[in-house]
Amino acid sequence: MTSLLPITRPRRVSTPSTRRSTLRQHPKHRLSSSNSSPNLSSSERSSQDSPLWSDASSDSEAPPTPATDIASEGLSRFSTDIDSHNIAEVDVTQSKKDVPASTKLVTQDPDLLSKTVGDGESGTQLIQKYCCGGGCCFLTPPTPESTASSFTPLTCPDSQAFKSLNLKLGNLSASTQLTNTTPLSESTVSFSSLADAQQTAAESLWGLQQPPKFVQPHVPYDVFSAPLYHVRELTKTGAQKRTFHFDIDVTDYPEEGDVDFKVGGAVGICPPNAPENVDEIFDVLGVPRYQRDRQVQLQTSSGRWPTVWGDEKPRTLLTSRRELLTWCSDIQSYPPTKTLLRLLAAHATAENEKKILLYLCSTEGQASFCDLRTGSHLSVAQLLHAFPSSKPPLPDLLSQLSQLMPRFYSLSNDPHVSSAREGLAGRRLIEIAVTVHETPDWRGEARTGVGSGYLERIAQTFIAAEQAGEEPRSSLRIPMFRGLMANPLSAQFGGATDGPMMLIGAGVGMAPFRGFILNRLRNANCASKIWLVQGVRDSSVDELYSGELGRYETQIKKVVQSRGRRKGSVPRPGLELPSRIHSENDLPTLSSPDRGSGKSNFFESIKNQESRYVQDEVRNQADIVWQVINAVDGRVFVCGSSKGMGEGVEDALRHVVKEKGGMDADQAKSFWDNMREQGKLVTETW
Secondary structure: OOEEEEOOOOOOOOOOOOOOOEEEEOOOOOEEEEOOOOOOOHHHHHHHOOOOOOOHHHHOOOOOOOOOHHHHHHHHHHHHHHHHOOOOOOOOOOOOOOOOOOEEEEEOOHHHHHHHHOOOHHHHHHHHHHOOOOOHHHOOOOOOOOOOOOOOEOOOOOOHHHHOOOOOOOOOEOOOOOOOOOOOOOOOEEEEEOOHHHHHHOOOOOOOOOOOOOOOOEOOEOOEEEEEEEEEEOOOOOOOOEEEEEEEEOOOOOOEOOEOOOOOOEEEEOOOOOHHHHHHHHHHHOOOHHHHOOEEEEEEOOOOOOOOOOOOOOEEEEEEHHHHHHHOEOOOOOOOOHHHHHHHHHOOOOHHHHHHHHHHOOOOOHHHHHHHHHOOOOOHHHHHHHOOOOOOOHHHHHHHOOEOOOEEEEEOOOHHHHHOOOOOOOOOEEEEEEEEOOEEOOOOOEEOOHHHHHHHHHHHHHHHHHHOOOOOOOOOEEEEEEEEOOOHHHHHHHOOOOOOEEEEEEHHHHHHHHHHHHHHHHHOOOHHHEEEEEEEOOHHHHOOOOOOOOOOHHHHEEEEEOOOOOOOOOOOOOOOOOOOOOOHHHOOEEEEOOOEEEEOOHHHHHOOOOOOOHHHHHHHOHHHHHHHHHOOOOEEEEEEOHHHHHHHHHHHHHHHHHHHHOOOHHHHHHHHHHHHHOOOEEEEEO
16 A cells, blocks of 8 residues: 655645645545635545645734744654654755655555654644645656667747746656546637627726626625725835725715624625736737727536626626626735646647646646645736647637625725714714735746735825825725624624633734724723734834724733834832732833833833744743633634734643643643634634
């Protein structure tokens, strides 16, 4: 029995809806992955789709934090265990530079494999971090044919786009026999031309500021075109990531039953693809300019597309090619599927390009396909440039692309507090914060996420207009809908009455906590029942909402920055944590030459030890965490990136209850699972 295990350095992979693949033990003791593609059977998933990429984390990533124990210590333990058994080669890479996924033979003994990785959750989590999810664990590499006299290496396209794919084609030649090649899918999309008279009668399209009505992600309600009231940049020059604050006018938002905007809720934004990216695909495919905006009758034979959550059924709609590619098809967030590559192969006229594409769709090319999916972000335009002889018809290409999904952003305000701001004159605003994270694309230029990139373009237009003395409010609008007002953050905050809260957030994950704090201070003097741990890279340039949390901000907030340690306060002998924290009077009273006598920053006074990451501070503030979670109506909220920060905080929380509650690892896990079920631990990560 052969068991193959892929081992590689962890890489960032996220999904629009935070879906994750989970590994399962195969009945024959092989490792496989259950993936999240919504429309594939289990057999198709194992061969074609691994966890989907998204720019969701790019839209709102937290500061980088160290890998959790399971990623660092676990990998070290795993490597040591394998070495101790003197079995086949294992390639464990811990270099700073990301490397492609690779597959090595670990063991042919299932009992030894189980002993090595463990039977419990930790073993599964460890392997999950290094599995590409494409099914190459099942495969035996093809026999090399480079020694054969007839072997002729395949000539690869000599272009920057192709080289950027970093494909490892091994001994692929023009004569290589390929098996189990993915079949060509039927097109589900077709266009019918409209006469000139019909064009005139129906020439009014929705435009580039508003998606077509048939998208309708908020059935039965339409997307609302919300005026942009104001924009400001929260970060300063030198910040690694730019974060913008948006005031969105929802005064005229239509009523939707009893649902209203709530503290902690999340609104949906429908972003378009960037115009230059859309035109690039048109250019590569050779779509004439006069056709791009001309209206056509769209016919689909099945599925939800081009709607978001509509019924699966055939459709006939009036639209244009530009509208579909701008608002309905995701051209940069998802890794390529085998069905997409098979379509490109069918239309490739260059034999070497066709062979490579078919290889990626075959059993023999499964490992290379997994490397392609788990490498750098790929866009549709990049693939078309990499294989320039392939120019599939636009309807066929649209049949293989994923739906462009809404992006969700937590409210960073209490809508009632914002509505009471001076000068609003009865207007109602909601507020969100959006972080823009840039990564290099295949040309070496900056790439942003679909949602964050769109909102940054809007923000820059607004700011430039204001600086020029113009009034941008009448012309700039954001397509949005009420979204998720019953999400865990909103639901559990609403049920928290006035109990104590521990708020743990990093980066833009701090945004919803601003609304929590403003709501509490509006309703009662509860400052002594709120503790905020905020993670940033450098507080001088990217500390969000500094000075905007009310008059108790210095008492309730601890900022932890990862770029260098901050100088802490001088340790005060005799300072002890109150056994009960009921009110502001329970806060320690200190005297210092620069402050005089009064209430000090509670966090800085509690511990002598400085923290560099959020999870470090959670450990340092174990007393507060233990007090809050055991209090009546006490709650712990965690918001931020699931990679590093989210995992690290969960590990720190388990450490706290082991230390304060005298629990072992299993009991600590069960404790927090129970707290989560009771709504006392609330996490929102991406």
